[in-house]
Amino acid sequence: MFHGYIHKDLQINSYGSYLRRRFGLRVSKVNVDGGFTCPNRDGTKGTGGCIYCDNASFSPGGTQAVIPLEQQIGEGMAYHRRRLRSEKFIIYFQKFTNTYASVEKLRDMYCRALANPDVLGISVGTRPDALGDDALSLLAELARNHYVCVELGLQSMDDDLLKWMNRGHSLAEYLKTVERVAGRGIDICTHLIYGFPGETRAAFLKAAELVSRLPIDSLKIHQLHAVRGTRLAELYEKGQYQPVSREEYTATVCDFLERIPATIAIQRLYGSAPLDLLVAPRWELKNNQMWYAIINELGRRGTWQGCGVPGVSRQVSNL
């Protein structure tokens, strides 16, 4: 049975709805730390990391001992079962660059995650310049029988801003990687950030045009925020970085959502950090309050995701 994409209460195609439509039950993502490192810190692609990257979370050698994967998965699933009554799970390799290792290590980590009978698939966070052909072939192989999503951090489509944040890759590298991943049975999620110094709303909204043209399945958007121990926090303390206001962020994200097709599932609409680490902006809202600030603004406007895309009508899903 066909379902529309727009959740009837949310006015967007939320990732939770997407998963319910796709799998027919309640699915949660379980975050795990696979003990990976990052090529933007060890000199392979760059040094120092992205300007907003939480340095304190890196051990001096770039690697850290982690809790055994199976234990992380078990505890994460128990938490989501308790809290959300989730029935099945996607294991999210979140921390650092989760394709930056030998293909043998990648196969071991991914297959151990998929071995759990309640795991439907994996989501792998990585950089556009760190997805080698071996890793991509492995993911395509796993995608034949499982849900597999590659989460590509783009953050900005402006190469000058990518340089400013010491991202270590270009827009062209991102586009090339999307092209390589597309058509192989792998979902593509893109990460974007709004609120870089000097960035205008109009410039950020160009990214809505870009992702609308690409084979992107889902999106994560968040505000640029500074956490303790980062170079961005230092810039903030020196008065060299001024965060966007909550009102500006909310309005811009709504503008963005109106411009992208409802087929793109929305995984995240804001960023959060522990309050004792968050330096700026301090909006003093709980996570779901920020989510609903955006949803409510769409309601106030009487708009929805994709309403500004020519030729698109509002097809509502009750899932």
Ligand code: SF4
């Ligand atoms: S790519 Fe990710 S892990 Fe690496 S430095 Fe940037 S934010 Fe940190």
